[in-house]
Amino acid sequence: DGNMPDITAAGSFHEFLVKLHTKYGPVATFWHGKTHVVSLASAKAFKDTNKLFDRPAVLFENIKPLVGPDSITYANGEDGKRRRHDYDLSFSYDAIKNYYSRFYE
Structure with a gap:
């Protein structure tokens, strides 16, 4: 199970990581199953x-x-x-400025 019981006890993965880094600093390790x-x-x-x-x-x-x-989440290599590279162009600061007025509306 790795650190799954600790993640569950923390209430969320985010809270687990906050506690992990508070205790061990900006570089820390944990077990995600056997990984x-x-x-x-x-x-x-x-x-x-x-x-x-x-x-x-x-x-x-x-x-x-x-x-x-x-999903791009799983795209490697x-x-x-x-x-x-292609997707980042659409979400750059300059690109978002072009959409701001639409978002505001």
Whole structure:
């Protein structure tokens, strides 16, 4: 079960991570089932990993019914990089400025 009992006791995955990082700092590990996971909770901690792209799909199994198996959440490798690049353009600061008046309405 890994840290699943701890996640449940915390009330949510988010609350579990808040408690984990409060206790252990910006870089901490936990078990997601049989998968050992490293959790980063600061911009400085992310800096050394910003070139890493692929993520284990098992981490997102709980949201698969919501987003579907073909979601960008599960896209790794060159396909994921291409999709991320294409999608990010639509959600950049400059792109969002173009939509702001519509959102406001």
